[in-house]
Amino acid sequence: SLDIRTHQTVHLCGKWLLLWTPLVLFLITSITNGQIRYSIPEEMKKGSLIGNVAQDLGLDVRRLRSGRARIVSGERSQYAELKADKGILVVSEKIDREELCGEVAPCSFSLEIILENPIELHRVTVEVLDVNDHAPTFKNNVIRLEISESATIGSHFDLESAYDPDAGINGLQNYVLSPNDHFVLKQHSNADGVRFAVMILQKALDRELNPQLSLKLIAADGGAPQRSGTVNVEISVLDVNDNPPIFNQSMYKAAVLENAHIGTHITTVNASDSDSGSNGLITYSFSNVKGKAAETFQIDSFSGRITVTDNIDYEKDKKFEMRVIAKDQGGLSDASKVVIEVIDSNDNAPVINIMSFSSIISEDVAPGTTVAVFNVKDADSERNGKITCSIDSNLPFKIKSSLTDYYNLLSDVAFDRETTPEYNITITATDSGALPLSTQSFLHLKISDVNDNAPIFTKTNYLASVFENDSPGLSILSVSAHDSDWNQNARTSYFLEDAEISGSPVSSFVSINAESGIVNAVRSFDYEQIKQLVFTVRAQDGGSPPLSSNVSVKILIQDQNDNPPQVLYPVQTGGSVVAEMVPRSAEVGYLVTKVVAVDVDSGQNAWLSYKLQKATDRALFEVGLQNGEIRTIRQVTDKDAVKQRLTVIVEDNGQPSRSATVIVNVAVADSFPEVLSEFTDSTHDKEYNDNLTFYLVLALAVVSFLFITCLVVIISVKIYRWRQSRILYHSSLPVIPYYPPRYSDTLGTGTLQHVYNYEVCRTTDSRKSDCKFGRAASQNVLVMDPSSTGTMQRMQGEKSILDEPDSPLEVSATQIN
Structure with a gap:
């Protein structure tokens, strides 16, 4: 093992070698022709300079360009790029020494540069120097140790080693343990140079005082700047099964999505027991779980893993709470609470x-x-x-x-x-x-519906026609209106608007059916009185308030041939005889007179034609069919009778046609005395007959009047006497006849007052006749008056105006004898 001073000495030597290595490599390269070596630190940026190849190989830059210098091979050629135009080698990709070489040292890669014309091949070796870019790390974040409180002083406890991928001085160099009262740290190295640490117990453990010890182990390298890594060392002091299992959480919280599949893992509970062996073997179970939770979840008794066993519905259960028991083999146990929140998924439609x-x-x-x-x-x-x-x-x-x-x-x-x-x-x-x-x-x-639409007629106005003299009640036309409303609001009724036609209310002419809109005639029409009816019909709906609209109706009265022609000339009089003079010297076609007639009808019903019905001599006269002119059709001779009587019939063009007749007297003579005797005799006879008839009628009327008067008087006297007798019968007074003053006997010779009633009878069309005519058609008119002395007046070219609108229109052949 190395102490801290030795570590510092090695660190300084490493820095000296890094400074002088390029110079030594350059000297070696100069000696060996065609082979150069460069050293660069790792993690250099792309484009960083590795070395000047042209200078180090003793080549000219132009030689590199003409020789098309390029890198042709190399195990790590992607890390370097040749800039032939500048003669330098640069980094083309960031280099990580640990990735490139791992734990191999030194770390380098080679590549070959080729030139053409002539061909030259040069090898370049690039050594990648380590940079302290990694800190020492531990495999786990926590090192857990279980040490019995009965452990003896001096006991060794191996700790997990740290790992640093850097090399040399930048690699792992030292371990440091946080200060504590129970353990000290010893460092050791394996044959391969890997360092590890061992804790040595220097003070006995007491579980009752410190059941758990938490220490920190620091691993540091020798780089500049220095890097380090830390791991927690958790020491559990074990006892002889005098410790129950302990959950690491008093309450576990987890979430599960509703409708999660059966077998879905939710969470895992964990309990620890400071005992060892069978005393530390823990089993898990639910405690008193009832209802839906017992069917929905299960727990693995050894691992504490909780999974889903049934369908979960968020709308029924939003949360589950369960109690979990951890029990060791010695019968000691611990309990924890598990709360599982159900996460809603969109599985319900609104x-x-x-x-x-x-x-x-x-x-x-x-x-x-x-x-x-x-x-x-x-x-x-x-x-x-x-x-x-x-x-x-x-x-x-x-x-x-x-x-x-x-x-x-x-x-x-x-x-x-x-x-x-x-x-x-x-x-x-x-x-x-x-x-x-x-x-x-x-x-x-x-x-x-709301009554917001008035009825609308199907037409803007109505036009119909009806014949005069049709019977009352005749259907003339039908009006129709549409209301776009509904039900009662669309129920349309029809009415006649108040108006007058020729001074009479319109209702006296026509009526209308309120439901159907049919217009009927109330009376028979007379074309000669009224030719058309113009009135207004109102259509009203049944809404409240009602809405209405109006339409104009026009009914034309069509004429029928219900009036005969009226003869205006020659005038037929009862007191005198009118005769037309025709000289015996009259030529053929001589105009004797002209029959003038009118017809109050219209159209073809008023087209008149004239025909000669009778004549004293039919070979002498003719009548114009259209104009009514009477002319001679031959030469008048001396043999022709002086008195000529012509009957002319006037017909209209109606269907059926109507006609009127007129008698025309014609005198054929050259002088008045010649004709006087003929017309005078006949006139006196006629006058005598007329006077006789008059006196007979007058006598009959007087006799009848006297008879009726006498009968009334007699009945009145009888009634009066009967009433007097009744009064006297009921009265107790003596009967004294009483005569009122100024009593006159009805049977006396007193004169009765005569009352004469005169009725003037006129034709139905006489009140409308206002025709006036000018010059007479005849040149010579002879008027014979029987009451005169027989003098005959001759009128030539006299203008005659008819002023008798009430004269009869029809003259029969018996009026003039």
Whole structure:
């Protein structure tokens, strides 16, 4: 063994050799041609200079470049690199001497450099010098010794050796034991130079005073700076089985993942017994473990290893506490507590509970209205139990957290039932586990209707037509309106808006079915009175308050041929005879007169045609079909009768057609006296007949009036006498006839007052006739008045205006005889 002074001397010699070794190697290299040797310390950085090869080999740098100098071989050629352009050898990779050579000393590697033209081969040997870059280390952190208290003084106890991979002075040089009262340290070396330490007991141990001794063993090298390593020496003082096993922990804490596989190792308990031999042999067991823990875990009786024997569910058991007993062979024991925490795994999906849900909600609710309240729970814990709730982003809803684990589903916009009457809402709850689990809940929400839409007619206006004289109650047309609301709010009723047509309320013309919207005629229409009906129909829904809209309805009255033609000229009078004069010298086509007629109907129903129905001489006259002109169709002769009577029929173009007839008297003569006798005779006869008829009717009326008057008087007298007799019968007074003053006998010769009632009868269309006509069609008009002295007035070119709107429109052939 070496003492401290010897160690210092060797350390100084090592430093001197490190300083002079390059110089000695250079001298040796110069002597040996083609072979050089370098020495470098380990752990040099990449690119560090190893040596100037060109200079040491006596070569020019240009020779190295022209000879393409390079390293061709070598056992550790990757550690060095040749810079041919500079002629130097540098470190290409960091060198660790301990890795390169281990415990071999000295440590070196060789490589060959080749040049061409001419070929030269040079060997380079690089020695790697040790650097104190490692500290001595012990294999274990603690050296445990069990020494009986009966051990004698001077007993030796070998300690674990330290290891230092450095070499020479940088290797392990010395051991030092921490100061204590019981042991001293002795150092020894093996034949191979490995140093080790031995503790020698110098003072007896007393277990009762010091059952455990803790010392520190320090191992130091000789490098600069010096490095060292430390190990704890734990000494247990043994007794003769008077010590029970002792657990190294009063409580063991461990964690296990739920759903861990059967056989999973959880923890290992450890107890120590200061006794030796069989007295120190310890067995482990659970003490009074009941319930789930006894089925879930087991302990190895010799090793104290605790493993899983059944499935573990965090949601049922979050922690297990068990008592472990360690017992030696002598019957002594110790107890410890084992606490096993169960680590949650994300094996439970969230659970959604709908606490409150309004399946029907009104469309007019404000945004932010609560639709549903729900609770979400997750049996997992911490991150695995953190829940996030969501719904489809396209739905008009949002989720807001109100209390812990409670959420509100709120409306986000205003609803419109007519656009979307219902929603299918999917609520998704997702936890935050590494592999997240999720649950969905489905809600079906219906939107109840609010009367926010008025009825809309299918057309902007309605147009229909109806024939006049159709029967009342006829269906004319049907209006229809659509309401996009629902149920009662969409129930549409139809009404007529109050209005007047030609001074009469619209309801006197048409009616409407409130349910179907069918418009019916209330009465028969007359085209000549009213040609169209324009009124407004209102469609009203059944909401509260109701909404409505209006539409204009126009009904056109179509004409029917219900009016015959009206003859305006020639005028038919009862008191005088009108005759057209035709001279006997009249040529063919002579215009005698023109029949003028109108028809109050319209269209083709008012197209008139004229035909000659009868004539005294049909070969003499003709009537224009369209214009009603009466013309001669041959030359008038002396043989033609003076009095010509023509019957013209006027027909319209309706289906069926209606007609009127007119009698035209024509006088064929050159002078008035010639015609006078013809028309005068006939006039007197007619007047006589008319007067006779009048007197007969008047006499009949007077006789009837007198008979009725007498009958009334007689009945009145009878009634009066009967009443008087009744009064006298009930009265006790004597009967005294009483006559009121100024009593006159009804049977006297007094004159009865005659009252005449006159009724004027007019045609239905007479009140509308306001036609005026200008010049007469005939050039010569002969008027015969029977009450005159027989004078005949001749009117030529006289303008005649008809001022009799109430004159009859139809003249029969019997009016003029």
